[in-house]
Amino acid sequence: MNISLITQFPEFENEYVDVVNAFSPYVKLDENGLEIQILRENLDNSCKISIKYGDFHNTQTLKLTNDLIVDKRYLKRISKTLLYQALTNLTNVSLPWGSLTGIRPTKLARELGGAKFLQEDFFVSLDKAKLVDDILANQGNIVDDNPKNVDIYVNIPFCVSRCSYCSFISALYDQKKKFMKDYTKALAKEIEATIQIISNKSLNLRSIYVGGGTPTSLSADETYDALYPLTKVNNVEFTIEAGRPDTISVEKLEVIKSLGASRISVNPQTFNKKTLDLIGRRHSVEDIYTAYDIVKRYDLSINMDLIASLPGETYQDFVNSLTCAIDLYPDDITVHTLAIKRSSSMSLDGYDNTSDVASMMVEYSLNTLQNAGYKPYYLYRQKHMSGNLENVGYTRSKPVIYNIDNMEECSSILANGAGGISKNCLFGKNRIERISNAKNIEEYLRRIDEIIEKKIDFFS
Ligand SMILES: C[S@@+](CC[C@H](N)C(=O)[O-])C[C@H]1O[C@@H](n2cnc3c(N)ncnc32)[C@H](O)[C@@H]1O
Ligand code: SF4
Known part of the structure; x- marks a missing residue:
């Protein structure tokens, strides 16, 4: 199946391509394929992120903090996860690591307070979340915050x-x-x-x-x-x-x-x-x-x-x-x-x-x-x-x-x-x-x- 992406978040385009590529061989990016739109609407102190293709439509609203780096991080996460859900709906396929495309899932789980947040926020499978938790436990106290x-x-x-x-x-x-x-x-x-x-x-x-x-x-x-x-x-x-x-x-x-x-x-x-x-x-x-x-x-x-x-x-x-x-x-x-x-x-x-x-x-x-x-x-x-x-x-x-x-x-x-x-x-x-x-x-x-x-x- 070929799809094309239209987005109002051009700054996250590479990340979206990674999510689509993760679905190969089920979908392929192609300029003339089925169009998926990722849209933004700026509201007072919040941003509405929507995704659409055919009859499928999904929306999430992010309350903005006015810390540009933090807001950008969450806009990226949410829009990637919406794209992942759309592709799952389109193909009937779920991926082991959900919408995660980064190279360090254990670091992210540590920051979020455990792998259950990877399941909830990124649709990571139960097996992979358990693996992440086991790894964090097996690392014991090797990770410490000494900046030296x-x-x-x-x-x-x-x-x-x-x-x-x-x-x-x-x-x-x-x-x-x-x-x-x-x-x-x-x-x-x-x-x-x-x-x-x-x-x-x-x-x-x-x-x-x-x-x-x-x-x-x-x-x-x-x-x-x-x-x-x-x-x-x-x-x-x-x-x-x-x-x-x-x-x-x-x-x-x-x-x-x-x-x-x-x-x-x-x-x-x-x-x-x-x-x-x-x-x-x-x-x-x-x-x-x-x-x-x-x-x-x-x-x-x-x-x-x-x-x-x-x-x-x-x-x-x-x-x-x-x-x-x-x-x-x-x-x-x-x-x-x-x-x-x-x-x-x-x-x-x-x-x-x-x-x-x-x-x-x-x-x-x-x-x-x-x-x-x-x-x-x-x-x-x-x-x-x-x-x-x-x-x-x-x-x-x-x-x-x-x-x-x-x-x-x-x-x-x-x-x-x-x-x-x-x-x-x-x-x-x-x-x-x-x-x-x-x-x-x-x-x-x-x-x-x-x-x-x-x-x-x-x-x-
Ligand atoms: C720095 S690399 C190479 C170490 C050493 N030169 C060797 O080939 O045994 C470290 C490891 O990454 C893995 N690796 C390298 N390229 C890979 C690839 N394309 N896909 C999966 N694993 C890869 C290999 O297991 C490799 O031993
Ligand atoms: S780094 Fe290792 S895997 Fe890569 S070419 Fe050299 S021997 Fe092969």
């Missing part, structure tokens, strides 16, 4: 090959090898400056996360040259997202341990060789077991990432991958749902990401992991996810501070490396500001001193 809380993020935007579903900004290591000496030097300089900011301002460092890309694309020596300043920091959670099993070696692990890391990711995504080939991972299932065996020799907490609804996979394929991951018994398992964003090669090839089995896979993972002793502790959503579902991190030991801080936005993030985005919550969580480092490697190298100066300014 900070985390360090280090971006290593290189990979050994490009996975077809991936939209992360990451270059091929072989193509950028000639810059690696300069990159590691610049990154070490930026990390030194970051540690200095934290110390000068007596900030409370909670965790370090080295991600990418694939940090273990770098050689053992390059890893040390880039990250040695982190040896100055002790006693905080320190993750290196190795990721690709075929990039993990004893030499690199020796360096990773010497840097003080406490946690590592070994990411299968799937244990199905046919799928690994199809998505361009260029490693075998055996490589996953070999990498896991090596990592097990070190005293590191281990995470494994899986993706539900990978191309060509059946429900049984996913069940098999989850079983293999649980058999290895890592500390954490993160279950993502395939999201196909515009910059991925699958999107460019026109891949249709609708799935009849994604929600069964995700439901199976929740039940099975809980039965195996894993608790959900963080959750986030993305655009264009199969079945409009979510990504959930599970742990059988301690919830991971960085993942919670990043998703709940209860802590500032000092990001390092090309493409890193720093987030400043030092004014309190209602005012979050961001600055980005240059994404391009050559530009990052050229402007490193300016980037460091800007960051010192940003956190002063």
Whole structure:
């Protein structure tokens, strides 16, 4: 079914498109389709928001506070929810996350005072609301309001090959090898400056996360040259997202341990060789077991990432991958749902990401992991996810501070490396500001001193 949107809230158009897209494959935006109108009428101290198509008509009135930011937020929420109700009426389909399109439902539930408000105000399903409440409970008292809380993020935007579903900004290591000496030097300089900011301002460092890309694309020596300043920091959670099993070696692990890391990711995504080939991972299932065996020799907490609804996979394929991951018994398992964003090669090839089995896979993972002793502790959503579902991190030991801080936005993030985005919550969580480092490697190298100066300014 094709529909077109006419709205008197042009400022929320992108959000409305997200709601409509969440209904694909049931509806598609099209200029000549059935017209849905979202209208506003300004009254004394209030605003009437109406939605219409054919005989369908629905209205809500918002009492205005005269705080423009607050009013805008509620006008957006109400009009999106009216649009969601209209589309539900049109298609007879309800979505697991109702009218929510944002990436942080747990943060919103915390602000509203619990997931029951997600059900009442956004039509989130009972199952998802329960999941959100469980996650908030499992996070315990990790989230706190200390405005001095900070985390360090280090971006290593290189990979050994490009996975077809991936939209992360990451270059091929072989193509950028000639810059690696300069990159590691610049990154070490930026990390030194970051540690200095934290110390000068007596900030409370909670965790370090080295991600990418694939940090273990770098050689053992390059890893040390880039990250040695982190040896100055002790006693905080320190993750290196190795990721690709075929990039993990004893030499690199020796360096990773010497840097003080406490946690590592070994990411299968799937244990199905046919799928690994199809998505361009260029490693075998055996490589996953070999990498896991090596990592097990070190005293590191281990995470494994899986993706539900990978191309060509059946429900049984996913069940098999989850079983293999649980058999290895890592500390954490993160279950993502395939999201196909515009910059991925699958999107460019026109891949249709609708799935009849994604929600069964995700439901199976929740039940099975809980039965195996894993608790959900963080959750986030993305655009264009199969079945409009979510990504959930599970742990059988301690919830991971960085993942919670990043998703709940209860802590500032000092990001390092090309493409890193720093987030400043030092004014309190209602005012979050961001600055980005240059994404391009050559530009990052050229402007490193300016980037460091800007960051010192940003956190002063
Ligand atoms: C920074 S990414 C990559 C980490 C590492 N380079 C790897 O591939 O193992 C972190 C995780 O996000 C997930 N991910 C990446 N792209 C995704 C997509 N398009 N849909 C769903 N999950 C995705 C994968 O599970 C991946 O391990
Ligand atoms: S999924 Fe990981 S290895 Fe694959 S391209 Fe993305 S960042 Fe690189």
